[in-house]
Amino acid sequence: MQCAVIAFPGSNRDRDMIAAVTKIAGKPPHVVWHKDSELPQADVIILPGGFSYGDYLRSGAIAARSPMMKEVARAAERGVSILGVCNGFQILTEAGLLPGTLMRNASLKFVCRTIELEVVNAATRFTGLYRPGQIIRNPVAHHDGNYFVDDDTLARIEGNEQVAFRYANGTNPNGSRHDIAGVLNARKNVLGMMPHPEDLIEPAHGGTDGRPLFEALLETVAA
Amino acid sequence: MKAQIKVTLKKGVLDPQGQAIEGALKSLGFEGVDSVRQGKVFDIELGETDPMQARNMLNQMCQKLLANTVIEDYTVALSE
Numbered sequence: 001m002q003c004a005v006i007a008f009p010g011s012n013r014d015r016d017m018i019a020a021v022t023k024i025a026g027k028p029p030h031v032v033w034h035k036d037s038e039l040p041q042a043d044v045i046i047l048p049g050g051f052s053y054g055d056y057l058r059s060g061a062i063a064a065r066s067p068m069m070k071e072v073a074r075a076a077e078r079g080v081s082i083l084g085v086c087n088g089f090q091i092l093t094e095a096g097l098l099p100g101t102l103m104r105n106a107s108l109k110f111v112c113r114t115i116e117l118e119v120v121n122a123a124t125r126f127t128g129l130y131r132p133g134q135i136i137r138n139p140v141a142h143h144d145g146n147y148f149v150d151d152d153t154l155a156r157i158e159g160n161e162q163v164a165f166r167y168a169n170g171t172n173p174n175g176s177r178h179d180i181a182g183v184l185n186a187r188k189n190v191l192g193m194m195p196h197p198e199d200l201i202e203p204a205h206g207g208t209d210g211r212p213l214f215e216a217l218l219e220t221v222a223a
Numbered sequence: 224m225k226a227q228i229k230v231t232l233k234k235g236v237l238d239p240q241g242q243a244i245e246g247a248l249k250s251l252g253f254e255g256v257d258s259v260r261q262g263k264v265f266d267i268e269l270g271e272t273d274p275m276q277a278r279n280m281l282n283q284m285c286q287k288l289l290a291n292t293v294i295e296d297y298t299v300a301l302s303e
Contacts, residue, residue, distance in 0.1 A: 057288070057289075058291055061288065061291070065287070065288060093293075094291065100293060101291055101293045101294055103236075103237075103239075103294065104239055104240060105239070106237070106239050107239075108239050108240065108243055146239075148236065148237075148293070148294060149293070150293070175237070175239075
């Protein structure tokens with residue numbers, strides 16, 4: 001199992017992600033700079049959080065057009081697992097690898113706090129170690145996390161079980177439609193989510209609710 | 224040629240920034256403001272001299288980068 005973490009100018013959660021992967025997989029991931037000409041062979045590709053290109057134009061918009069993202073799109077077509085967290089989620093929607101888009105929070109405020117998540121679809125390679133309907137805690141830290149899709153697409157992704165996580169118990173921090181916090185592509189090998197599971201993987205973080213996601217994805221624990 | 228591209232939020236898409244600006248205009252005492260929607264303007268200078276070709280290229284720019292067509296509409300205006 002080899003993992004690659006892709007860093008863009010302005011990524012700032014890449015170190016957290018590398019630390020989480022290293023700890024759980026038992027070996028460090030390839031760290032790929034967005035200008036590198038090729039993507040190393042990887043079974044899992046992770047786009048970390050941050051403010052790529054200073055959120056110029058729209059969050060994730062410039063990074064999504066980088067040459068490296070063409071490689072990521074090809075890997076997605078081959079069925080490689082791709083996880084985008086926070087800015088990584090924004091990049092995946094801008095690249096057209098996930099439906100919808102992430103708009104400015106309805107409150108217009110940057111939100112940085114722990115929220116509750118319902119595991120809506122626990123039958124994926126990302127969520128298989130959670131129980132369906134399980135409520136977990138996760139930190140969020142974003143300004144543009146307000147998930148928007150048109151009515152038809154919303155009905156389609158709900159019907160096709162592409163909603164992986166929902167904000168639970170009234171903790172929707174950003175105005176996302178249907179409280180959507182994490183969404184999958186139709187084939188369910190690409191997941192984007194605003195909350196940061198990489199920041200809740202050991203007791204010193206105040207909890208380990210994010211750990212099962214990485215254990216499932218990196219196949220370090222049998223599902 | 225010179226072009227001006229305007230990118231605006233589609234009808235029905237919530238615009239919290241526009242609403243905040245509307246509130247600020249009201250608090251400054253501007254009355255009768257029914258609605259404010261915020262958008263973006265791009266001024267682009269092109270070497271292309273054929274208006275058809277230019278318009279075609281500008282439309283592609285909008286679709287590939289300048290607008291997110293999930294939530295935004297765009298208009299293209301050309302001048303000499």
